[in-house]
Amino acid sequence: MAQQQTAADWPKIxxxxxxxxxxxxxxxGIGAAAARAFGANGARVGVHYNASRDKAExxxxxxxAAGGKAVLIGGDVTKSAEIKRIMAEAAAGLGGLDxxxxNAGGLVKRIPITEYDDAIIDSIIDLNVRQVAHFMREGARLLIAQGTGGSIINLSSVAARVGGGPGSVLYAAAKGxxxxxxxxxxxxxxxxxIRVNAVSPGVIMTxxxxxxxxxxxxxxxQTGIPMDRLGSADECVGAFLYLASERLGSFVTGQILEVNGGQYMP
Structure with a gap:
């Protein structure tokens, strides 16, 4: 597995x-690695967290320290009212949005189909589907109002391609x-x-x-990965830098960029 990179290691775009x-x-995880890499490129980064304020700090x-500016923004993404506040605080703290x-999401729990109940279904959908749709709505409204275009990058997963591992079918479907x-x-x-793309990581150690x-x-x-190793969060970051950059990705939209060591080759 690759070692964690420092500010000096990231390409400057x-x-x-x-x-x-x-x-x-x-x-x-991947969100933290992306934040550090954008910071190393001199970006203004809204670092969102829910329960992990100490880690977000x-x-x-x-x-x-890498040369960017950070704005801390807390909030529960599974609550629609919180999403509006998070977006408003980000726009105010960053001076707008580009x-x-x-990136937020999670498995919640590995569970076989015979044990599904309303609570687990709702929690997985709320965390991986509903909040993404709400953020898309708020982000699109803000970018359209600004009138300067922008980039939206969603986080998918190789699970969306293969149906997920044991007990993770609902999560895989949400990523689908x-x-x-x-x-x-x-x-x-x-x-x-406004360009909209997704990064789809494979098995990343986070x-x-x-x-x-x-x-x-x-x-x-690991046996199903041709590179014969697991990935790191830092190895996903180049995809975010590429898709965020107008210089590099100006003609790229509607794409799902796979970062999986060859585990899935569409």
Whole structure:
């Protein structure tokens, strides 16, 4: 697995300097790595968190130490009223918005179909589908009102392609929604010069797998990866930098960018 990169390691993309970027779920994992990389490019980064304020504060310090500006924004993304407040605080703190990264989400719980109940179904859909749709709505409204275009990057998963591992079918289906909706939203918003894409990670060693996957499950997953190793959060970051940059990604919209070591090749 690759080592965590420092500010000096990230490529410098000139047009990201000063960009106003909100990343949901930025206190740990892929969101935190993306925040640090955008900070190293001189961006203004809204570091959103829910329960992990202490970890978000560490990320914010890293963003500023790397040369960016960080704005901490707390809130529960499963509550629609909170989403409106999060977006308003981000716009106020950042001075507007150029890039929205819908990174927040989670497995919630591995559970077989025979044990589904209303509570688990609702919790997985709320965290991985409903909040993404709400953030898309609020982000689109803000970017359209500004009239300057922008980029929205959603987080999908290789699970959307293969149906998920043991007990994670609902999560995989939710990520399938994200991938499909990303393409539709891209078509709808292109007339406003808003690009909509998604990053689809494979098996990435973050708190997600530390919490939900056993060493034995991870070993089995690794056997299906041609690179024969698990990925790191830092190895996903280049995709976010590329899709956020108008210089690099200006003709890219409606795409699902796979970052999985060859685990799935569409």
């Amino acid at each position: 000139a047009d990201l300097e000063g960009k106003r970027i909100l990343i949901t779920g930025a206190s740990t 560490l990320v914010a310090r890293d963003v500023e 890039v929205l990264v819908n 929604f994200v991938s499909t909706a990303t393409r539709g939203w891209a078509r709808e918003l292109v007339k406003h010069k 708190p997600f797998h530390e919490r939900y996957s056993t060493p034995e499950q991870l070993a089995v997953m």
